[in-house]
Amino acid sequence: MDYKDLANLIFPDAKPISYYEEKYAKRNLKEGAIVTRFAPSPTGFVHLGSLYQVAIAKKLAKQTDGVLFLRIEDTDQKREVENGVTGIIKSLEDFGLTPDEGMIDEVNEKGDYGPYKQSLRKDIYQAYAKHLLEQGKAYPCFATTEELEEMREKQEKAKIRPGYYGVWAKYRNLSVEEAAEKIKNGEEYIVRLKSPGNEEKRIKHHDLIKGNVDFPENDQDIVIIKADGLPTYHFAHAVDDHLMQTTHVIRGDEWLSSIPIHLQLFQMLEFKAPKYAHIAPIMKEDDGGKRKLSKRKDPEAAVSYYTDEGIPKEAVIEYLLNIANSNFESWRKANPNASLDDFELQISKMSVSGALFDIVKILDISKTVISKYTAEQIYDEAMKWAKVYDKELEQMLENKEYALKVFGIERGNAKPRKDISKWSDVKDNIIYMYDDKFDGIDEKYDYQKVQDKETIEKIVKLYIEKYYNENDDKQTWFDKIKDLAEEIGYAREVKEWKKEPEKWPGHVGDVSTVLRVALTRRSNTPDMYEIMQVLGKDSIKARFEKALKAL
Ligand code: GLU
Numbered sequence: 027m028d029y030k031d032l033a034n035l036i037f038p039d040a041k042p043i044s045y046y047e048e049k050y051a052k053r054n055l056k057e058g059a060i061v062t063r064f065a066p067s068p069t070g071f072v073h074l075g076s077l078y079q080v081a082i083a084k085k086l087a088k089q090t091d092g093v094l095f096l097r098i099e100d101t102d103q104k105r106e107v108e109n110g111v112t113g114i115i116k117s118l119e120d121f122g123l124t125p126d127e128g129m130i131d132e133v134n135e136k137g138d139y140g141p142y143k144q145s146l147r148k149d150i151y152q153a154y155a156k157h158l159l160e161q162g163k164a165y166p167c168f169a170t171t172e173e174l175e176e177m178r179e180k181q182e183k184a185k186i187r188p189g190y191y192g193v194w195a196k197y198r199n200l201s202v203e204e205a206a207e208k209i210k211n212g213e214e215y216i217v218r219l220k221s222p223g224n225e226e227k228r229i230k231h232h233d234l235i236k237g238n239v240d241f242p243e244n245d246q247d248i249v250i251i252k253a254d255g256l257p258t259y260h261f262a263h264a265v266d267d268h269l270m271q272t273t274h275v276i277r278g279d280e281w282l283s284s285i286p287i288h289l290q291l292f293q294m295l296e297f298k299a300p301k302y303a304h305i306a307p308i309m310k311e312d313d314g315g316k317r318k319l320s321k322r323k324d325p326e327a328a329v330s331y332y333t334d335e336g337i338p339k340e341a342v343i344e345y346l347l348n349i350a351n352s353n354f355e356s357w358r359k360a361n362p363n364a365s366l367d368d369f370e371l372q373i374s375k376m377s378v379s380g381a382l383f384d385i386v387k388i389l390d391i392s393k394t395v396i397s398k399y400t401a402e403q404i405y406d407e408a409m410k411w412a413k414v415y416d417k418e419l420e421q422m423l424e425n426k427e428y429a430l431k432v433f434g435i436e437r438g439n440a441k442p443r444k445d446i447s448k449w450s451d452v453k454d455n456i457i458y459m460y461d462d463k464f465d466g467i468d469e470k471y472d473y474q475k476v477q478d479k480e481t482i483e484k485i486v487k488l489y490i491e492k493y494y495n496e497n498d499d500k501q502t503w504f505d506k507i508k509d510l511a512e513e514i515g516y517a518r519e520v521k522e523w524k525k526e527p528e529k530w531p532g533h534v535g536d537v538s539t540v541l542r543v544a545l546t547r548r549s550n551t552p553d554m555y556e557i558m559q560v561l562g563k564d565s566i567k568a569r570f571e572k573a574l575k576a577l
Contacts, residue, residue, distance in 0.1 A: 032202045033159035040156040050139055053271050059092035062274045065099050068106050070113030072329045075308050081346045083276045084123050085371045096128030098143040101256045117329050121339045139270040144262050151257040154265050155217050155250055163294050166205050166215040167197040191245045217251035231285050234303035235376045244286040264291040272300045279304040303373050306380040319383050336411040336449025341392035349381035389447040397444040401433035411449035419453045422460055431560045432459045436552040443552050458546045461565050469547045475536045479577045485540045490570050496563045500555045511537045544573035
């Protein structure tokens with residue numbers, strides 16, 4: 027009996043690996059094209075850190091006319107969540123990161139290198155495990171839970187490095203006959219790699235982000251096929267990324283320490299190893315220290331947070347590119363209106379250590395992104411968001427013509443307003459432009475500098491009775507507010523007042539503020555002339571009257 031017979035006994039139906047090697051044609055891509063993947067477990071949850079990795083992977087694939095595929099790693103069935111794949115795909119879609127191939131819903135996929143769900147690739151892994159068994163590079167291990175427990179205790183007591191390796195690997199040197207006998211007797215087993223590694227030697231690895239690193243060789247006889255016949259993560263990674271022809275593995279740096287195992291697997295399987303880029307996690311400031319952005323502690327760790335808040339996807343992606351490459355910021359300054367597609371991301375410029383998460387920065391980017399939208403785009407996006415998250419806003423936006431006028435205020439010019447950072451801001455941002463809402467809100471009028479009732483009353487009354495004319499153009503409208511200021515003994519020009527402030531009780535700006543607050547109850551609004559144009563005569567008059575009554 028030899029290794030081949032043993033391999034046949036273990037996996038009698040497995041095909042020769044040549045079958046798979048031939049089945050998947052060489053990818054027909056141009057030189058330098060990056061083939062990469064996102065390989066999550068089907069938990070439905072996408073962490074901002076994962077989105078960061080996918081954004082980078084997608085960008086690199088796109089830049090090189092390569093491929094990004096989605097592979098579902100469901101060999102640990104404990105981690106599975108119902109509709110988990112759909113949840114992940116939806117999140118990627120929400121951020122414009124739909125992969126080029128791979129799973130497209132729970133059961134369907136596209137692409138020629140599938141199946142893209144590991145649980146459907148059992149026969150493939152078994153074929154490669156058999157191939158290793160045939161060469162004596164893997165073996166069946168019959169260790170029971172108790173045996174492994176006993177081994178662990180002994181190692182711990184003796185303060186020896188834990189694990190299944192060397193002399194501790196009890197079933198490593200079983201003869202094929204002994205192993206076959208046990209299998210025939212129905213003893214349970216798993217398949218382990220017969221690691222040729224020596225812990226005292228080091229392997230060198232060049233990581234595209236971390237640079238040159240070295241580790242002790244792996245000498246653990248890691249499990250490759252579990253008792254349920256499914257592969258372990260490590261083994262599946264090697265087989266899949268070989269057959270799917272991944273050129274670059276772009277993943278979180280928590281996997282960096284697995285490099286000795288992965289390189290060893292590629293070597294033993296006689297596969298060319300992909301290039302690796304291990305990305306540092308996004309960090310968060312906490313109690314003066316730094317820690318990873320945490321799914322458990324930070325709501326902003328879930329990408330659904332951004333969708334729920336209504337932060338546009340371009341803003342999130344722009345933020346992620348911003349932390350990916352430090353030269354992004356200067357590129358953006360030089361190209362304020364360029365599409366993100368025009369930015370060339372460089373792996374070599376990625377930071378070795380984790381960037382600090384900064385929500386203020388995200389919202390700031392978002393403000394700029396939204397400021398470039400047309401009123402129509404804002405309307406569409408705010409409406410889409412409102413339909414899911416805010417019925418009241420949805421109802422406010424039903425009158426599209428009016429909403430477009432409201433969103434059009436100070437927009438479409440060289441310096442558009444920058445006061446919306448997320449769709450959940452919109453309601454508060456525009457609510458005072460809606461008469462029925464304005465009437466319903468119980469808010470005080472705060473006239474800022476002008477506090478005495480008489481002056482306020484005088485300003486408002488004079489304005490409606492003498493100066494307001496709905497047909498005035500902007501210049502005339504403003505000149506009239508100056509006239510009003512002069513009439514009540516205020517300075518016509520702020521500049522003049524600044525020179526001799528003791529000469530007047532206030533200036534034209536204070537008068538405008540009174541009018542603005544009377545109209546909107548806010549001292550900080552976009553251009554008042556435009557607001558008045560949108561509100562119209564009846565609403566304006568009613569609002570001034572209301573303000574007078576409230577004095
Ligand atoms: N399934 C692994 C994870 O959940 C993938 C790691 C990798 O990209 O190799 O993170």
